[in-house]
Amino acid sequence: MNPFRTLIRRAEREWTRTRNKLAAFPETAARLLREFEYDLSQDQLDRWLAQWFREAGGLPEQVSLHNTFGQPPITLFNNGRLVVDLYLWVAADTTIHSHGFRGAFRVLHGHSLQETYAVKVSRRIAPGVLECGLGVPQMSLLEPGDVRVILPGGKLTHRVVHLERPTVTLCVKTINEAGLHQWDYYPHGLALQRLDLDPDLIKEIYYFDYLLKRNATTAARYLRDIVAAKSVVMRMTLHEALCGGALELSEDAVDRCLAQIRKFHGKDGWFRRHVAQEPHLKELQFAGCETPLERLAAHFINGGCDLETAVRPLSRLAGRDLDRGDIEKLASSILDFEFIFGCALSPEDRATIKALVLKPKERIPRHLEAFGQIRRMRKFIAMFAPESRRA
Template sequence: MKAYFKDLGRTVLQRWKDNNFSLEKFPEIAQTALDANPPAQHVDLAAFMREFLLDDEQPFQTQSGFGQPEIVAYDHPRFYIQLLFWMDGTTDIHQHEFSGAFHVMSGSSIHAHYEFEKQQAITPHLHLGDVRMKKIELLETGRTVPIISGSRCIHSLFHLETPSVTVVVRTQNDPGTGPQFNYLPPHIALDPHFSDLLTMRRKQLLDVLEQTEDPSYAELVLEMITSLDFERGFYILQHSMGHLSDLGEWETVLTAFQKKHGQAASGISPTLAECVHRDRIKNMRSHIADPEHRFFLALLMNVSNRKDLLALVTQKHPDAPAAETVMRWAEELADISEEGISILDASFPETLDIPAEDQPELFLAALRHFLLGGKKVPAALKSLAPDGLQDVRDSFATSSLRVLHAG
């Protein structure tokens, strides 16, 4: 396997040298080389792993925490080739300080492309703006995608199979394209490599207060928010949001932050709410191994409306109606007990006086109703008063399944 990557590296090096090591040309060179001799067809993954484990003569390995793990297969002062293994990984929405191309060697992924508009720098490490999805696609084994350094290539990947493996041909670093921002929809870009040690220690100390159930927690956070600058205040808000919500003090502290920072703070609440939504789905995937169900989770995390979700389901399963495929997944993921039914994190409302044995049929019928547009109420839901149907709608709307009834 070393011979394959050595040949690939030499091919890239010669072509790049012929183009005077142009950074602008490198993504095309890398993509062309990967497509001409695709790893998915020429690399035996088991043989590669065995060789790497038993042969000490390997390229220099980085200290990167990216991948699960990252393995360098070819190294040159100007660029290198890495294999990234993904067990349950979902990348943050991010850009790169390097360029090149990546190739899906094993598995598949949902690939979402974004843009960042109306950008306003609060500090060099935190910017405000509008994070908007441009395109979402299914990447299957054998697909190669170019990587453009900087904000022209903002994307995220949700890996479906375990493991998924990508081969990346990349430059060491493209000067002037940093920082390598991560993006928090819908309004925040931040530098994940910026280290504010004082804020880190303060968050750790707040954890001590939370774990010891100190009654002064909310009061101290409120005092911090009213005195800190925007960037540090945001990180404290993000860190303490869960415990403040449990204490019933979140709105008070958020209002104080908004009052201090005015219009600049208007996008903080929806951004933090979206962080909670995405984290909830990331946590679900840790105990959901079926690639079909992980595909469903990827759509629930990344797609913003029902129409686009159904289009992607059709792309993957063209021989079945998309709505029926979604309903099959929902039924497979349903947890039915003596107490009632839940689907992922959506539960049948406790406010409704419906026997537990009748709840599954009603809950699934309601989901189908919303998924199909929710116009005429079917006979199966007539037993629910209008207020009851609204309660069921609210249960879905506040869960990871919210997109299934979004237009």
């Protein structure tokens, strides 16, 4: 039996009854999710999904085909206006974002940290491109059964850091609402309206890759004209797709496309900050960390959180108060993750970095100064009282 059938039927009925009252829908969706009776274990859910995929006889139209939001996202119901989505999260972190829809979500399995931001726009660079300040987020640790509303547009900007692999969330939301757009926000102050790559642009770029192998001079002129014709936000959308490997292009084609975008925006301060982070802003890449506590601590280190912000969620997740010795052990285990700095390290450099983090008075060698995470980890550890002082 489909464990989500009752929720889907109730959501359909409520949507039919209240669809002209969109402003009230987030609270309606939240109520439905709170009242939804769910008692499956993670293994039981996995088995049911495997059976559902095999026996469904045709899936609902999937909102997201690829693993860009959820790994994977699974649409359980879709009538073109209302969607019930299940998200299986293996990656730890989502971007800071607003929404092009409204509704609510519930945590079914695992723990997540939700951060909500009060965004202040400082400059409109171009349509779909903003400079803004995010301020200090409000944080809440979410457990199985917790429900949060999703408000559209600028009414809610948040990030949800998923702390367990997997974490599972269930979402009841609208779809295809005219005039609503999703935005992605970056810590250095840039905000981009989230767009799909124009299908014509994708085909043009693939043709450029072909042309590059035939006549480099003709290809260069062709690429210049393509990029010149696009809006600033579409150029940035292409930049993100190229950097993320979303297009199957030769390495030479990718490099030339990025270089062409830089010709338009390379002198702009907002663009330079976006493509070349300062060392002190580089983050720990903690998606592969083993435990929820490691992920949460690494996230707080990345954010430069103060003790008051960090101590309560960490202690709650650990089930006890933590002292400096605990945090040192946690930092040591975080550093054991191979790609925690986003690149491969020699065994010697890894050992040196670990010693530098745990012995903060030692000077950082010049060849490791680019790893701004070292100083942030030192500062984070130092905030916690030694064990003897807490006793």
